[in-house]
Amino acid sequence: MLLLLLISSAFVLPWAGAGRIIGGKVVVPHSRPYMAYLKIEVKDQSGSKAFSCGGFLIRPDAVLSAAHCVDKKGRVNITVILGAHNIHVREQSQQWISVRDWVIHPDYCPVTLHNDIVLLKLKKKAKINKNVKLISLPSSNEHVRAGTKCEVAGWGRTSLDGSKTDVMREVELKVQNDKPCQKEFRKYQRRSMMCVGDQNSGKSTYKGDSGGPLVCNKKAHGIVSHGMGRRLFPEVFTRVSYFEPWIRQQLRRFALQELPASPSSQ
Template sequence: MLLLLLISSAFVLPWAGAGRIIGGKVVKRHSRPYMAYLDIKVSNETGTFHSSCGGFLICPDAVLSAAHCVPEEGRVEVTVILGAHNKNLREWNQQRIPVSDWVIHHKYSSVGFRNDIVLLKLEKKAKINKNVKLISLPSNDEGVTAGTTCSVAGWGLTSLDGHPSNVLREVELKVQNDRTCKQLFGNYQPESMICVGDGNSAKLTYKGDSGGPLVCNQKAHGIVSHGDKLCIFPEVFTRISYFEPWIQDHLRSWALQELPASPSSQ
């Protein structure tokens, strides 16, 4: 299953604890070249803690993930690992790139995990090759309908009392009608969230890889966000199409910052 951010007991998160893909399978090596593994280090007055999340490459120097993956307190260092199949090995095709900056949505709230999205800027551009590639995003008016079968990949626990999977695994999930999540989650917002997964399939991303992409029709339509501790079906994903203008605005801003200064500004 998928691995949710677990920094310490001081942080209360959805599905708090390590997670797993249930009912999933190991993917073919490097068949999901957009996947990113986020290695997160947090230092504060009580010590240093390590955690991890999923993410996905949308530009050579930009990765999308869930806002709750990046703590807003303490000294935070994030390293993105691209091109990984076995995250515990130093595979020759892996690219380990520090994150130089990130922006959490200004309306993100840990209450109900509203606007659960973060854009991370890499210290240098990734080398795009057969093992590291970008994934497309939907346009602002492009939705995904109930009944659509999508996939979610990550490195997480494969049993309740097991250990995180060393290799990338994936599960297929169906998009549900919004009213299913409205009944369960009081803070569910259809315009910015997607309801995913049902009990009939016995498949889910439980406590799993927060920040990973929900891939539908070869596009990243959602971001693993949160679920209910008592009722594991369905789950809530951040709806990327709603945030597409916000994503593009920040990508343009970063690109302008990298332009050489004009003579008149020197």
């Protein structure tokens, strides 16, 4: 179910739900070995609900994604699928790993989607091979210039109202200067967010691509966060370089801390 967030007379939609890449193409199978598919199950008094999001492997036991993917009311269970191309087939390359714990950024806001980032701790380490690999992160002072072409991958529909696809697709999107997003999103923060999209190309991420990486120069510079419903341009991505110190801190905490057996958001 999609939550409509009315902010400053503009509809801001976190890209959660059924996955879509619009205007993209099918990738060569397993050519994006850092990609993770998140199966999210939520149980509450009304029953069970299922969601899906993207993510990306940054350490054998850690996946980055968007906070709004896991910020749910009720009991949340997350399974990460690595090494997948066709997400609805149990391919031999796939690794299904339960998430043991996760930490949402302490300043995350579900209304404005500020600090839309979560780090997931896997119950066991992924086996790194040709189909499952890590992706590098930018340093805290590393940025991509406006005009840079980057890629975003995900699973799902190929148009706003089209049929679903089960295989991974990818779209090339251009990094914008901040003006289009400052105009459309009054709560846009240039330090922690990136403005991305292609105004006239009909290309976009959409629901369910949340949490996937914006890959520029072979590094994960952005995380799919939110947009404006059926309007494909512009899109807001979480700026990974801004959160790099926080990510490193949490990775150290994961390494040192004795984690509880059941997952919990913090």
